[in-house]
Amino acid sequence: QLQLQESGPGLVKPSETLSLTCSVSGGTISSPTHYWNWIRQAPGKGLEWIGSIYYRGATNYNPSLKSRVTMSLDTSKNQFSLRLTSMTAADTAVYYCATSTTMIFYYWGQGAPVTVSS
Amino acid sequence: DIQMTQSPASLSASLGDRVTITCRASQSISTYLNWYQQKPGKAPKVLIYDASSLHSGVPSRFSGGGSGTDFTLTISSLQPEDFATYYCQQSYKTPYAFGQGTNLEIK
Numbered sequence: 001q002l003q004l005q006e007s008g009p010g011l012v013k014p015s016e017t018l019s020l021t022c023s024v025s026g027g028t029i030s031s032p033t034h035y036w037n038w039i040r041q042a043p044g045k046g047l048e049w050i051g052s053i054y055y056r057g058a059t060n061y062n063p064s065l066k067s068r069v070t071m072s073l074d075t076s077k078n079q080f081s082l083r084l085t086s087m088t089a090a091d092t093a094v095y096y097c098a099t100s101t102t103m104i105f106y107y108w109g110q111g112a113p114v115t116v117s118s
Numbered sequence: 119d120i121q122m123t124q125s126p127a128s129l130s131a132s133l134g135d136r137v138t139i140t141c142r143a144s145q146s147i148s149t150y151l152n153w154y155q156q157k158p159g160k161a162p163k164v165l166i167y168d169a170s171s172l173h174s175g176v177p178s179r180f181s182g183g184g185s186g187t188d189f190t191l192t193i194s195s196l197q198p199e200d201f202a203t204y205y206c207q208q209s210y211k212t213p214y215a216f217g218q219g220t221n222l223e224i225k
Contacts, residue, residue, distance in 0.1 A: 046216055046219045047205055047207070049213055049215065104209055
């Protein structure tokens with residue numbers, strides 16, 4: 001069974017860049033059957049899909065964040081990553097990595113809380 | 119973008135009750151609709167996919183229905199572990215939006 005685990009800083013300063021990594025075990029990110037996603041949840045709010053990356057590196061981003069988002073794969077470490085630039089307080093959230101087939105999010109990480117504050 | 123609207127936003131019910139949550143899409147999404155359960159401090163878990171298919175390991179008291187723009191999640195007899203927040207999500211086209219959630223509380 002796939003397991004995912006997010007890692008990264010819990011605190012980011014305004015205007016800085018957030019970098020998060022998701023480590024995958026129990027499967028390979030080179031699988032052609034899975035997409036690798038980032039989803040976030042602001043405090044007390046609902047879920048927002050940030051984007052996905054496919055095993056060949058093709059990406060698909062939410063237009064609301066597209067200008068600030070970059071996703072990448074590291075097949076040697078079986079990890080995928082998120083970069084979100086120009087962070088503001090509105091980006092304070094729990095960030096989840098999740099895997100999907102046909103965009104049904106079957107497996108999730110436990111979530112990485114990120115606070116934007118000086 | 120497709121907007122997903124859930125109702126009600128919150129719901130109080132008792133053990134053993136039958137409850138139904140509704141999700142409406144702003145345009146037709148066929149049956150590309152999924153339901154998730156989230157408990158405080160935990161990641162969501164998929165319950166139903168493709169509108170009516172029960173995910174492996176999910177109790178049969180959960181069921182889903184609908185197509186096009188209108189969908190339902192029904193819990194036939196509430197158990198203590200069912201009190202949580204429920205989200206619908208469309209997997210028809212990007213961006214893959216979620217509903218705002220329905221908080222199911224104990225009456």
